[in-house]
Amino acid sequence: MKHICSIINCKKMKAIRLYNRGATLVILFSLALFASCGKDDEPENPAVNPVEGLKKIHEFADDSYIVTAWNETGEFRLGYTKVYFTVQDKDGKYIDNAQLTAFPEMDMGMMKHSTPRSEITKVPDKPLYEAYYNFLMYSGQGDGVWYYDLAYTVGSASGIFEDEVIDVKNAFRPDGRTQITIIKTVVGTDDKRYVLTLVEPLHPKVGVNDITVYIHKSQSPEFPPIEGGLILKLDPRMPSMENHSSPNNVDLTWNAAEKIYKGKVNFSMTGYWKLNLILQDASGNIVYGNPVVPQGEQGAEASSLFFEVEF
Numbered sequence: 001m002k003h004i005c006s007i008i009n010c011k012k013m014k015a016i017r018l019y020n021r022g023a024t025l026v027i028l029f030s031l032a033l034f035a036s037c038g039k040d041d042e043p044e045n046p047a048v049n050p051v052e053g054l055k056k057i058h059e060f061a062d063d064s065y066i067v068t069a070w071n072e073t074g075e076f077r078l079g080y081t082k083v084y085f086t087v088q089d090k091d092g093k094y095i096d097n098a099q100l101t102a103f104p105e106m107d108m109g110m111m112k113h114s115t116p117r118s119e120i121t122k123v124p125d126k127p128l129y130e131a132y133y134n135f136l137m138y139s140g141q142g143d144g145v146w147y148y149d150l151a152y153t154v155g156s157a158s159g160i161f162e163d164e165v166i167d168v169k170n171a172f173r174p175d176g177r178t179q180i181t182i183i184k185t186v187v188g189t190d191d192k193r194y195v196l197t198l199v200e201p202l203h204p205k206v207g208v209n210d211i212t213v214y215i216h217k218s219q220s221p222e223f224p225p226i227e228g229g230l231i232l233k234l235d236p237r238m239p240s241m242e243n244h245s246s247p248n249n250v251d252l253t254w255n256a257a258e259k260i261y262k263g264k265v266n267f268s269m270t271g272y273w274k275l276n277l278i279l280q281d282a283s284g285n286i287v288y289g290n291p292v293v294p295q296g297e298q299g300a301e302a303s304s305l306f307f308e309v310e311f
């Protein structure tokens, strides 16, 4: 940029010298040019790095394009995994009018299954695409292998990467903790299979946190999202401290703007919390789960439906 600018300047300066005999004028014009050159030095579109702060998970490349998957941890992980994609041509130029579709499938020998996921959509104002995967199992679990098909279209060009082996880690969420329930498949009283996936709080803190949960119907290979019509009653407890609860929690209901079930969870202190849930239909009928009895009374200390958070 600088180099090109100084060459242009040089030519302009010569022209100016020819037409302006007064030395003062030349100096004034030069100053004006240097000032404008300073501005031109700034790239017209400030060099956008669409993946700033993200780590590479997997790269798919053919003779024409490179499609790269990225996220905060650089890993596909069990449960909710947010993924971003870039598409670059062979000169490294970011493509912002691509269309991407993908299909993850786990081969477990006797059976194959996919997993709840979103479509891959464009991020506004950036040459970036996004999706999420709620991985039901990690690579190697039940001797399973995850395969991933990815297809792209850029204008009239298209390509497909088939049966790429991807590594889904046995680690949860950004903090990498293991052995915590954050994704669960249940068969409801209506005999339908549901997959519930905890998303937020991704970085839990003491106090009131947003809590968000995806609910998908399990009809493998398809897992259609259930967009509304269900309620998740929330009762967070600390089993190590006489199963105490906390005030100001808000049950999860469908949030149409964010396309996820959303409520509030209040962690009154750090430690291990069990987020007891009851899945209800719109009429309040229990689909799965049970109430937790008040402290000191006989009965269930936990719901059969819960997520865990420890921080």
Ligand SMILES: [Cu+2]
Pocket (backbone or CB within 6 Å): 106, 108, 113, 137, 141, 142, 144
């Ligand atoms: Cu599996």
